[in-house]
Each structure stands twice: as C-alpha cells, then as structure tokens.
Amino acid sequence: xxxxxxCGRQADRLNSRGFGRRTGKCIxxxxxxxxxxxxxxxxxxxxEDVFREASRTRDFDVRFFVYRDLRSRGYxxxxxxxxxxxxxxxxMDFYPMSDLSPFDFDFFSAVEKPAAIAVVDGDGDVTxxxxxxxxxxxxRFERPAANNMIQAGNxxxxxxxxxxxxxxxxxxxxxxxxxxxxxxxxxxxxxxxVDEEIYEVYRDLRxxxxxxxxxxxxxxxxxxxERSIEEHSRYLVHVVPRREEMQRVSRxxxxxxxxxxxxxxxxxxxxxxxxxxxxxxxP
Amino acid sequence: xxxxxxCGRQADRLNSRGFGRRTGKCIxxxxxxxxxxxxxxxxxxxxEDVFREASRTRDFDVRFFVYRDLRSRGYxxxxxxxxxxxxxxxxMDFYPMSDLSPFDFDFFSAVEKPAAIAVVDGDGDVTxxxxxxxxxxxxRFERPAANNMIQAGNxxxxxxxxxxxxxxxxxxxxxxxxxxxxxxxxxxxxxxxVDEEIYEVYRDLRxxxxxxxxxxxxxxxxxxxERSIEEHSRYLVHVVPRREEMQRVSRxxxxxxxxxxxxxxxxxxxxxxxxxxxxxxxP
Numbered sequence: 001x002x003x004x005x006x007c008g009r010q011a012d013r014l015n016s017r018g019f020g021r022r023t024g025k026c027i028x029x030x031x032x033x034x035x036x037x038x039x040x041x042x043x044x045x046x047x048e049d050v051f052r053e054a055s056r057t058r059d060f061d062v063r064f065f066v067y068r069d070l071r072s073r074g075y076x077x078x079x080x081x082x083x084x085x086x087x088x089x090x091x092m093d094f095y096p097m098s099d100l101s102p103f104d105f106d107f108f109s110a111v112e113k114p115a116a117i118a119v120v121d122g123d124g125d126v127t128x129x130x131x132x133x134x135x136x137x138x139x140r141f142e143r144p145a146a147n148n149m150i151q152a153g154n155x156x157x158x159x160x161x162x163x164x165x166x167x168x169x170x171x172x173x174x175x176x177x178x179x180x181x182x183x184x185x186x187x188x189x190x191x192x193x194v195d196e197e198i199y200e201v202y203r204d205l206r207x208x209x210x211x212x213x214x215x216x217x218x219x220x221x222x223x224x225x226e227r228s229i230e231e232h233s234r235y236l237v238h239v240v241p242r243r244e245e246m247q248r249v250s251r252x253x254x255x256x257x258x259x260x261x262x263x264x265x266x267x268x269x270x271x272x273x274x275x276x277x278x279x280x281x282x283p
Numbered sequence: 284x285x286x287x288x289x290c291g292r293q294a295d296r297l298n299s300r301g302f303g304r305r306t307g308k309c310i311x312x313x314x315x316x317x318x319x320x321x322x323x324x325x326x327x328x329x330x331e332d333v334f335r336e337a338s339r340t341r342d343f344d345v346r347f348f349v350y351r352d353l354r355s356r357g358y359x360x361x362x363x364x365x366x367x368x369x370x371x372x373x374x375m376d377f378y379p380m381s382d383l384s385p386f387d388f389d390f391f392s393a394v395e396k397p398a399a400i401a402v403v404d405g406d407g408d409v410t411x412x413x414x415x416x417x418x419x420x421x422x423r424f425e426r427p428a429a430n431n432m433i434q435a436g437n438x439x440x441x442x443x444x445x446x447x448x449x450x451x452x453x454x455x456x457x458x459x460x461x462x463x464x465x466x467x468x469x470x471x472x473x474x475x476x477v478d479e480e481i482y483e484v485y486r487d488l489r490x491x492x493x494x495x496x497x498x499x500x501x502x503x504x505x506x507x508x509e510r511s512i513e514e515h516s517r518y519l520v521h522v523v524p525r526r527e528e529m530q531r532v533s534r535x536x537x538x539x540x541x542x543x544x545x546x547x548x549x550x551x552x553x554x555x556x557x558x559x560x561x562x563x564x565x566p
Contacts, residue, residue, distance in 0.1 A: 039457050047457045048442050052433070061436035061460075098437045099499040121499035122462030124438065124453055150335070153344035154381045155407065159331050170407055174322050174330045177344075179405030216382040216404035219534020251502020251534050258541040 004034040018076040030079040032067035066096035066118040069126045102243035105267045134275040138210035138226045146186040156183035167211045201266045237264045287317040301359040313362040315350035349379035349401040352409045385526035388550045392557045417558040421493030421509045429469035439466035450494045484549045520547045
C-alpha cells in the first residue's frame with residue numbers, strides 16, 4: 001500500500017483514533033487519511049505536498065471525497081484496496097466510484113453484503129446506494145393455456161370474448177391481448193421475436209409466483225406484484241447489461257424511491273439469474 | 284390510404300360524427316376507425332373480419348390502442364399517415380408508438396407543435412408525453428479565469444484558497460475543484476478528456492446565461508438554474524443520441540415530474556443544438 005509514513009507519538013495518537021496501519025513504531029497513512037488529516041492540520045505536513053503526491057494515484061479524487069464525507073458523518077474507516085470498511089453503530093463496506101464509471105453488476109453481486117456504493121458526481125457531492133441480494137417470491141402460480149393467437153406489432157391478440165387469462169394480459173370484451181413476454185410464457189412454442197435476456201427474467205419472476213406487468217410508466221422493464229394486482233406493486237425490476245451507466249441506475253433508483261417501490265436489478269451471472277436490490281440511503 | 288369503404292346513409296351518419304374520409308357517396312374508414320366502430324357495433328361488419336384485415340397493416344396495434352383511447356377521452360380525430368390530429372377544446376397532433384420503439388429526436392424536433400407522443404406499453408396502456416421546442420435563457424453570464432489546475436480523475440483541483448469561481452465548482456477551503464466540463468469551459472485550452480457532445484451542451488447552456496450543475500442525483504446530465512443556485516433548479520437537461528430508448532426517456536420524465544422540474548432533451552440537429560421539452564400529460 002502506498003501512503004505517508006508517520007512515526008513516534010503523533011503515530012500513536014492518530015492510530016488510537018482509527019487512522020493508519022501500524023508498522024512497528026510508525027504508522028502508514030493511506031493518501032485519503034493523510035489528506036484528510038493535512039486538511040485539518042492534524043499532521044505536520046503541508047496539504048499541498050500530500051495532495052500532489054496523492055493526486056497521482058488511481059481514483060484518488062473519488063476515494064478522497066468519499067473518505068472525507070464518511071468521516072464527517074462520524075464513521076471510523078479502515079482503508080481497503082477497492083473500498084472502505086466503515087464503522088459507526090454498525091459496519092458496512094463502501095465502494096467509492098465516479099458518476100462517469102459504469103455500474104458493474106457481476107462485481108457487486110459477488111461482494112460481501114451489507115455493501116454500499118458511494119458515487120461522486122461532477123459537483124463533488126456523494127450519493128450513497130445500498131446493495132443487497134434479493135430473492136423475490138410471490139404467491140400466484142398460474143399458467144393458463146393460450147391458443148389462436150394473432151401477433152400484431154409488439155403484442156398478441158385473441159379474438160374470443162370468453163378467454164380468462166387471470167393475471168395475464170387484458171380482456172377488452174371483443175378481444176383480449178397479451179404482451180410478447182406473456183404470450184411466449186403461456187405458449188412457449190409460439191414464434192415471437194422477444195429480447196431473450198429480458199424474457200428470461202420475465203419467466204423467472206413468473207416461475208417464482210410473482211405477477212409481472214409492464215414497468216414502462218416507471219421507465220423500467222417490469223413492475224411486480226406479490227399476490228394481486230389490486231394491491232400496489234412491490235418491485236420495479238430492470239434487466240441490466242454487465243456494465244450499466246451509473247447515471248441510468250441513479251435515475252431508476254430515483255423513480256423507485258419516489259413511488260416507494262423496491263428496485264431490483266436483474267442479470268445472468270455465470271448462468272444463474274441474480275437480483276440486486278438497490279436503494280438510496282443517507283448513511 | 285387503406286381502409287374499409289362504407290356507403291349510403293350509414294356513411295353520412297358516421298361522417299357527420301367525424302369518422303371517415305368522404306369519396307363521393309361513400310366514406311373510407313381507416314382501420315382504426317373501422318375497428319373502433321365495429322367494436323361498438325356502430326357499423327354492420329363483424330369485429331373479427333375487420334380485425335383480421337387491419338392486423339396485417341404496419342403499427343396496427345399501437346395505432347388502434349391510441350385511437351381508441353383518445354376517442355374515449357372525447358377527442359374527434361383525423362387519421363393522418365403517421366399520426367392523429369385530435370380536436371377537443373384545442374387541437375393537437377398525437378404520434379402513436381410502441382414502448383419498444385426508440386424516441387427519434389430529429390424527427391420530433393421537426394414536427395409541428397403542439398405535438399404529443401402516445402406510447403403503448405406491454406399492458407396496452409397508453410402514456411402521453413407533450414413535446415415543445417425550448418429556448419432556455421438565464422441571467423448569469425460569467426467566465427472567471429482558472430489557472431494552475433491539477434487534473435485527477437474526473438475533475439480538476441486548484442490548490443489556492445483565495446480563488447472565487449462564482450457559480451462554477453466549489454471552494455472547500457484548502458482547495459477548490461471543478462468538474463471536467465467547468466474546467467474546459469473556463470480554460471478552453473486545457474487538455475481534458477470530455478465527451479464532446481455533452482460538453483457542447485454544457486457550453487451552450489452556460490453561453491445562454493444559465494448556471495449548470497451535475498444532474499447525477501436525478502439520473503440526467505445537468506440540472507440548470509436561471510439566476511442563482513440558492514433557488515431551485517428549473518431544468519433537468521439530458522443529452523440524447525438520435526435514437527434513444529423510449530423507456531429511458533420515460534424514466535427521465537418520471538424523475539423530472541416527481542421533483543417538479545422541466546426536462547429538456549438536447550441534441551445537435553444538422554449542426555444546430557436543439558432542446559425539446561418533454562412532459563407527462565393526461566390529455
């Protein structure tokens with residue numbers, strides 16, 4: 001680890017307050033720690049000297065802003081390679097990143113939870129998102145038969161006023177209609193062009209007993225109910241590529257937060273469908 | 284135009300209620316009109332016959348759903364090639380589209396306003412977005428000089444506690460920092476890697492006297508103030524490619540609606556930067 005070495009009584013004092021990593025009579029301060037302390041004149045080094053050395057290291061700017069912000073919120077922080085382990089009344093790993101970096105689903109599905117990402121924007125402000133692994137389950141296992149379907153555009157029609165597809169599609173009287181995902185689920189043999197990655201998530205959610213409807217109004221793929229569409233939908237589910245623009249994730253979180261729903265990001269990771277719950281927090 | 288021909292007294296009656304296009308003693312009903320009328324048994328043709336013929340035409344499903352929805356809201360509709368001209372107490376052009384189709388900025392920046400897009404989602408529900416051309420103007424024309432900048436990550440630092448950049452960046456005491464867009468604007472010669480399309484929008488907004496800050500918390504590129512950052516920001520500005528996923532536009536509109544800001548989509552159209560204001564409406 002790179003950093004700034006401090007020895008003697010100053011080292012003891014700082015170490016007792018949670019700064020640095022001890023090596024004999026000295027401690028090694030990470031650049032985030034050293035800058036934080038230099039800014040507050042808690043070490044005998046000019047801020048500018050520490051800054052010039054630190055600024056050459058990778059991701060320095062976001063690491064410094066997040067470290068500083070978490071310290072100001074009362075956390076004691078152990079500096080790790082790619083993240084901060086922060087303790088207050090509880091402890092959690094915080095992953096600093098830039099708003100211009102992509103959100104790496106596979107990486108975050110594998111990290112130890114509880115974990116949060118700390119995103120530094122162009123103004124230097126930090127926004128925090130809590131991550132947890134999700135395993136959504138519903139109570140509606142149904143798969144009514146569908147026949148005589150006529151595809152037109154991005155949906156399928158059934159010209160039979162007696163059909164009852166339960167929580168699938170909509171019966172409008174003289175006709176009923178299903179989305180392409182619903183049609184494919186109810187008639188797996190049907191020749192419909194659907195996005196396979198998105199369909200796989202639809203199928204999995206339905207297989208879990210959940211009721212799955214369009215999430216378009218919320219700008220996501222699906223809105224999901226646990227028991228009945230008479231209740232409010234609990235989840236918004238969005239299918240993401242491995243590396244999704246963090247800005248788009250932020251937008252989806254903001255929508256979900258505004259309507260008090262839980263946002264689940266969904267993606268295949270090594271052949272297994274994974275759900276990550278992500279929400280806005282003020283740590 | 285394709286459609287269903289109806290003649291005689293039935294034609295007169297329907298035409299007086301705003302249906303069909305007259306050709307001598309007959310009228311030609313568009314498929315949307317014919318289906319709407321057949322569904323309500325207002326013409327002597329079985330719904331299924333009209334449906335089978337209509338369903339072979341392009342974009343039939345979204346055109347039918349939007350036509351039907353607007354009629355149910357009391358509009359009288361003239362069916363045009365790519366859109367509906369709808370009249371109630373006012374008149375407006377409605378462009379039907381599927382939630383899976385992209386939003387074509389260049390096309391919509393050129394259409395006559397007032398115009399709205401009518402998006403049909405997988406559930407068959409229609410969501411309406413009003414479009415207007417925007418020409419945002421602010422009152423803060425400033426361009427303070429910036430020197431001795433140190434780039435680190437996605438921002439620029441200035442180690443001088445006396446600098447005052449006005450509405451640009453942030454002075455944190457021992458240092459100040461600017462976003463890459465701000466740095467490029469204040470020191471055009473600086474060698475900073477920025478997304479040129481996004482920077483051009485930043486530059487234009489600043490040249491219009493607007494104060495431009497990060498829109499990351501809202502999942503857009505910029506939040507924009509007219510006079511002072513002490514007030515609430517008026518706009519969210521998002522830079523889009525020519526064909527943006529409609530779902531992403533929907534998500535941005537939803538966020539802006541929730542925080543009562545005006546969403547502006549921005550893009551170069553034939554060398555000129557254009558802004559389209561887009562908002563959620565219930566027509």
